Amino acid sequence: xxxxxxxxxxxxxxxxxxxxxxxxxxxxxxxxxxxxxxxxxxxxxxxxxxxxxxxxxxxxxxxxxxxxxxxxxxxxxxxxxxxxxxxxxxxxxxxxxxxxxxxxxxxxxxxxxxxxxxxxxxxxxxxxxxxxxxxxxxxxxxxxxxxxxxxxxxxxxxxxxxxxxxxxxxxxxxxxxxxxxxxxxxxxxxxxxxxxxxxxxxxxxxxxxxxxxxxxxx
Amino acid sequence: xxxxxxxxxxxxxxxxxxxxxxxxxxxxxxxxxxxxxxxxxxxxxxxxxxxxxxxxxxxxxxxxxxxxxxxxxxxxxxxxxxxxxxxxxxxxxxxxxxxxxxxxxxxxxxxxxxxxxxxxxxxxxxxxxxxxxxxxxxxxxxxxxxxxxxxxxxxxxxxxxxxxxxxxxxxxxxxxxxxxxxxxxxxxxxxxxxxxxxxxxxxxxxxxxxxxxxxxxx
Amino acid sequence: xxxxxxxxxxxxxxxxxxxxxxxxxxxxxxxxxxxxxxxxxxxxxxxxxxxxxxxxxxxxxxxxxxxxxxxxxxxxxxxxxxxxxxxxxxxxxxxxxxxxxxxxxxxxxxxxxxxxxxxxxxxxxxxxxxxxxxxxxxxxxxxxxxxxxxxxxxxxxxxxxxxxxxxxxxxxxxxxxxxxxxxxxxxxxxxxxxxxxxxxxxxxxxxxxxxxxxxxxxxxxxxxxxxxxxxxxx
Amino acid sequence: xxxxxxxxxxxxxxxxxxxxxxxxxxxxxxxxxxxxxxxxxxxxxxxxxxxxxxxxxxxxxxxxxxxxxxxxxxxxxxxxxxxxxxxxxxxxxxxxxxxxxxxxxxxxxxxxxxxxxxxxxxxxxxxxxxxxxxxxxxxxxxxxxxxxxxxxxxxxxxxxxxxxxxxxxxxxxxxxxxxxxxxxxxxxxxxxxxxxxxxxxxxxxxxxxxxxxxxxxxxxxxxxxxxxxxxxxx
Numbered sequence: 079x080x081x082x083x084x085x086x087x088x089x090x091x092x093x094x095x096x097x098x099x100x101x102x103x104x105x106x107x108x109x110x111x112x113x114x115x116x117x118x119x120x121x122x123x124x125x126x127x128x129x130x131x132x133x134x135x136x137x138x139x140x141x142x143x144x145x146x147x148x149x150x151x152x153x154x155x156x157x158x159x160x161x162x163x164x165x166x167x168x169x170x171x172x173x174x175x176x177x178x179x180x181x182x183x184x185x186x187x188x189x190x191x192x193x194x195x196x197x198x199x200x201x202x203x204x205x206x207x208x209x210x211x212x213x214x215x216x217x218x219x220x221x222x223x224x225x226x227x228x229x230x231x232x233x234x235x236x237x238x239x240x241x242x243x244x245x246x247x248x249x250x251x252x253x254x255x256x257x258x259x260x261x262x263x264x265x266x267x268x269x270x271x272x273x274x275x276x277x278x279x280x281x282x283x284x285x286x287x288x289x290x291x292x293x294x295x296x
Numbered sequence: 297x298x299x300x301x302x303x304x305x306x307x308x309x310x311x312x313x314x315x316x317x318x319x320x321x322x323x324x325x326x327x328x329x330x331x332x333x334x335x336x337x338x339x340x341x342x343x344x345x346x347x348x349x350x351x352x353x354x355x356x357x358x359x360x361x362x363x364x365x366x367x368x369x370x371x372x373x374x375x376x377x378x379x380x381x382x383x384x385x386x387x388x389x390x391x392x393x394x395x396x397x398x399x400x401x402x403x404x405x406x407x408x409x410x411x412x413x414x415x416x417x418x419x420x421x422x423x424x425x426x427x428x429x430x431x432x433x434x435x436x437x438x439x440x441x442x443x444x445x446x447x448x449x450x451x452x453x454x455x456x457x458x459x460x461x462x463x464x465x466x467x468x469x470x471x472x473x474x475x476x477x478x479x480x481x482x483x484x485x486x487x488x489x490x491x492x493x494x495x496x497x498x499x500x501x502x503x504x505x506x507x508x509x510x511x512x513x514x
Numbered sequence: 515x516x517x518x519x520x521x522x523x524x525x526x527x528x529x530x531x532x533x534x535x536x537x538x539x540x541x542x543x544x545x546x547x548x549x550x551x552x553x554x555x556x557x558x559x560x561x562x563x564x565x566x567x568x569x570x571x572x573x574x575x576x577x578x579x580x581x582x583x584x585x586x587x588x589x590x591x592x593x594x595x596x597x598x599x600x601x602x603x604x605x606x607x608x609x610x611x612x613x614x615x616x617x618x619x620x621x622x623x624x625x626x627x628x629x630x631x632x633x634x635x636x637x638x639x640x641x642x643x644x645x646x647x648x649x650x651x652x653x654x655x656x657x658x659x660x661x662x663x664x665x666x667x668x669x670x671x672x673x674x675x676x677x678x679x680x681x682x683x684x685x686x687x688x689x690x691x692x693x694x695x696x697x698x699x700x701x702x703x704x705x706x707x708x709x710x711x712x713x714x715x716x717x718x719x720x721x722x723x724x725x726x727x728x729x730x731x732x733x734x735x736x737x738x739x740x741x742x743x744x745x746x747x748x
Numbered sequence: 749x750x751x752x753x754x755x756x757x758x759x760x761x762x763x764x765x766x767x768x769x770x771x772x773x774x775x776x777x778x779x780x781x782x783x784x785x786x787x788x789x790x791x792x793x794x795x796x797x798x799x800x801x802x803x804x805x806x807x808x809x810x811x812x813x814x815x816x817x818x819x820x821x822x823x824x825x826x827x828x829x830x831x832x833x834x835x836x837x838x839x840x841x842x843x844x845x846x847x848x849x850x851x852x853x854x855x856x857x858x859x860x861x862x863x864x865x866x867x868x869x870x871x872x873x874x875x876x877x878x879x880x881x882x883x884x885x886x887x888x889x890x891x892x893x894x895x896x897x898x899x900x901x902x903x904x905x906x907x908x909x910x911x912x913x914x915x916x917x918x919x920x921x922x923x924x925x926x927x928x929x930x931x932x933x934x935x936x937x938x939x940x941x942x943x944x945x946x947x948x949x950x951x952x953x954x955x956x957x958x959x960x961x962x963x964x965x966x967x968x969x970x971x972x973x974x975x976x977x978x979x980x981x982x
Contacts, residue, residue, distance in 0.1 A: 096751050098958050118751050120912075120958070124616060125542045126686050129750055130955045136744040141545060141737035142673075143685040148543040148596075148740040156750025156912035156945030157683055158956040161692040161720070162568070163624040166617030167930060170635065170863030173958045176819070189640075199605065200613065201595035207643065208617030211636040212863055242640035250560070311519070314517050316724050336517050338678075338724070342850060343776045344920050346722045347516055354839075354978040358780060359971035360918040366830075374516025374711030376676035376722040377919055379926040379954070380776070380802070381858040383826040384851030385696060388629030388869065391724045407874075407888040412939035417839065418847065419829035425877060426851030430629055489833040621864070630855070631886035633867035652895075653864035660887075685951065717919065718952045 080251040080268045080295075085294050086220050087112045088266075089178055089249050092217060093119050100124065100169065100209060103147045105219040108180055120156075122174050124205040126165050129157030146205065148225030157168035166205070170212045177213040179206060181220045181233040181245075188245040189258045190218060191237035196251045203240060210241030222250035229263055229281035233256070252276050254293060261285045266293040298469045298513075299484045303437050305330045305426035305513050306484075307396055310435060311337050318387065318427060320397030321365045323437040327396055336375075340392055342423040344383045347375030356494050364423065378387045385424070388430045394433040395451065397424060397465075399438045401453040406475045407465040409455035421458060426452060428459030440468035440497045447499035449480055450471070470494050472511060484511040516678035516711045519729045524554045527702045527728045531667055533560055533626040534587075536693040538623065538663070539567040540670035543596075543740045546687030547576050548671040550704045550732040555580060566663055568619060568690050571592040575738050584608070590663070590678060592616035596740065617644060618660050625662035627725065632661045650725025668698025671732070672721070675705035676714050678699055679723030688720060695721045704732035750912035750945045753963045758788045761936045761962045765901055767794050767838065768821075772897070772928040773801040773811060774866055774904035777830075777974045781810050781923030782905040784938045786967040789814060796821040800897055802853060802924050804828040809972050818842070824897070826850035830974065840954070849877060852894050859896035861930025861959065866895045900930025905966070909939035910948050913957030922954060929955045938966035 080088065086108035093099060095117035101107050104146075110132075113119055119131040121130040122146040128146060131152035139150040153159075168174055183191040190210055210216055223229055231248065247265075248255045253276045254266040261283040264276060267290050277284060298306065304326035311317060311327075311436040313335035319325050328350075339348040341363040348363060349370035358510055371377075386392055399410040411421040417500055428434055441447055448465065465483075466473045471494045472484040479501040480493060485508050495502060515559050528551055531537070541547030550652050555563075563586050570589050571578035581599050588610035594600055603609035614622070615637040625633055631656050634657035638644050647660040670691040673684035681703055683691055703721075708731040710741045755761045762785055765771070775781035789797075790813050797820050804823050805812035813819050815833050822844035826835055839844035847855070849871040859867055868891035872878050882893040904925040907918035915937055917925055929935050937955075940966040 149743040162620035167862035202593035204593040205614035205616035208637040322580040366976040380854035385628035401952040420827035423850035425849035426871040
């Protein structure tokens with residue numbers, strides 16, 4: 079079974095040389111720490127950065143240089159700054175190759191719910207609806223089940239949607255799954271996790287073809 | 297009767313302190329030379345300049361600094377440069393207070409035709425359609441009649457339109473007219489021109505109320 | 515010379531903002547917010563405001579200050595997460611909230627400034643955001659029709675500005691400030707440094723002065739950091 | 749490090765441009781045109797091109813060079829006034845021409861790059877440009893629906909560019925180059941000066957590198973002036 083770091087490491091393996099990538103808040107943010115040294119990717123932050131770098135050294139924080147999670151960050155050489163409308167031109171115009179974000183529910187159709195729980199305080203969708211409606215490649219990083227032990231991979235989402243038929247892959251503490259043809263296709267098991275465990279934790283349609291390899295993490 | 301310079305001088309009197317102004321090619325361009333020294337206006341050029349200055353001194357021309365007429369120009373202090381989409385955001389968004397342009401025909405309804413003569417080579421409308429569809433205040437600078445002596449101020453335009461119900465004033469070699477309520481309202485006569493002459497040269501509905509003053513030019 | 519947009523101070527810049535008006539307020543989180551103008555609105559005690567702003571500040575800073583005084587009737591935002599008083603007012607029904615996808619918020623502000631009354635976007639299709647909105651398929655993909663946003667006043671904060679109203683922002687303080695500056699019937703810019711015309715490079719101006727009606731030299735910027743994240747020197 | 753977009757030369761940058769493709773070509777008149785790439789397209793002899801460009805060059809420069817070789821099937825422009833060969837081909841029916849209001853051309857390119865498939869504009873309402881287009885009234889004013897433009901290749905010219913594809917333009921050479929750079933499936937940028945990453949100020953970049961797939965150091969720029977207008981020193 080993977081911890082959050084493990085999920086981030088596995089997702090980092092999905093990155094390809096030359097890609098622009100938008101990472102959501104939470105586990106997705108960690109992905110930046112595990113990029114293969116042999117490839118070059120640039121991180122986009124929807125508040126207006128391309129070429130976002132790591133957190134600043136203590137004492138070098140600049141209130142005027144933050145990411146979409148309002149965290150102080152730095153710029154790498156070759157970075158650029160732009161306004162919010164241009165930032166979402168990049169996103170909506172599909173210039174960003176990969177979006178990684180968290181979710182509360184994902185359906186076998188690729189629908190995603192991650193912004194609102196009826197009856198609870200709604201904080202807003204931020205840029206998530208634009209991101210999921212636009213990106214060609216959307217990977218969800220999340221736990222396979224919620225705190226009550228219920229599957230978050232469902233036949234249909236029960237929560238208000240963020241986007242429809244958009245998620246391409248889901249990486250959880252248990253597995254890597256691709257979404258196509260209205261089903262979760264099991265690609266890899268987390269170290270030590272059985273196919274049975276994944277089956278039991280998945281409420282939506284799960285397709286298992288042949289031997290399912292265990293994922294390889296360094 | 298006014299010459300081209302006279303028309304430009306008269307139109308310059310329409311400028312108000314603090315206005316942004318877009319001047320078309322031809323007579324409108326001359327307006328910039330006669331701005332009252334006591335007011336400040338800035339000239340916008342739709343290829344991407346705000347704060348356009350006069351032509352450069354000989355030897356100081358820069359191929360990378362031209363106006364919408366492709367003429368070499370200069371920038372005044374406080375000028376800014378921007379791309380074509382932002383330039384037309386200014387125009388379409390009605391941030392430019394006054395547009396002055398030439399025309400082949402103007403109708404009593406404020407329609408304007410200035411881009412196409414059927415059967416002749418069509419060069420294109422450039423930015424004219426955006427300008428006339430957007431600006432709140434559009435002054436046409438033109439001759440009252442064409443080379444055949446026919447009126448260019450008509451009940452309806454006969455040429456393909458550039459815009460509908462948009463022209464607010466027309467200044468010709470004979471007169472200043474305001475367009476409202478479906479008619480040309482005669483405001484001023486050019487020096488030495490009689491109301492009768494203006495009547496004879498105007499095919500569209502012309503409204504004359506009381507004594508029509510002669511325009512004052514320095 | 516260039517048109518002069520300078521007003522003496524924040525009082526003069528905001529003097530005709532009235533109860534019930536719609537304001538766009540620049541910034542992202544607490545980054546690039548017009549601190550001086552917000553403080554002045556609190557002082558003026560104007561009520562029933564509709565505020566269009568990506569976020570709603572925190573309890574004791576940014577738009578949170580206006581919320582605390584119950585000066586805001588309605589917030590139009592994309593994310594309002596860090597504010598307890600906001601939550602209380604929203605859940606009690608005192609505060610109307612219209613949540614908009616961040617990209618649609620930015621584009622709707624741009625459209626407002628650019629004379630584009632409506633446009634199609636894929637964002638929000640199939641969600642409750644699309645309720646009541648026209649849906650149209652382009653290239654096999656469904657889109658919804660969104661309309662332009664405009665405001666009685668847009669209030670923005672820039673790093674440097676010249677007397678002609680030309681603005682330059684510092685790093686990510688650019689965010690919503692530029693698009694909102696284009697969309698105000700009257701746009702007020704407060705700047706950290708007010709400079710003479712001719713000081714800013716014409717090629718590097720983010721917001722041309724044509725969009726700005728009033729500019730003033732701000733003071734005492736706190737520039738609070740919402741999430742101070744650092745790494746250790748290795 | 750940043751993603752490297754550098755290609756060796758114009759040959760490599762343009763190698764997969766094929767007959768029948770749609771190209772956006774930056775520039776306004778002869779200002780800011782991609783001289784190197786146009787010369788290479790002439791050399792390659794590619795035919796049946798659809799070119800989206802504000803103008804069509806002059807007889808012996810700019811897109812006029814492609815017109816002379818009859819490589820262009822269709823021009824999508826706002827003004828094509830200074831070109832006798834263009835006129836001959838257009839009147840004889842050899843060349844298709846689609847004339848578009850300049851602001852709509854710019855906005856349609858921007859929309860193509862920004863994932864906005866269509867938008868409403870007042871420009872052209874009531875004229876032949878509006879024929880067959882949806883009309884809708886907003887705030888009492890009629891608007892027409894215009895659609896996004898995209899291109900197989902966008903070819904732009906910048907002043908300075910870095911290896912990550914970030915571009916800065918010189919004065920009005922900015923014009924259509926930026927919006928077109930955002931709208932190409934593949935965008936080629938030729939630059940007067942190719943610089944290392946870190947050289948350009950992140951706040952002053954006009955076109956972020958994400959929009960540019962290939963960049964190369966151009967050479968022998970002629971930068972012809974179309975209308976040399978000067979004043980005498982007094």
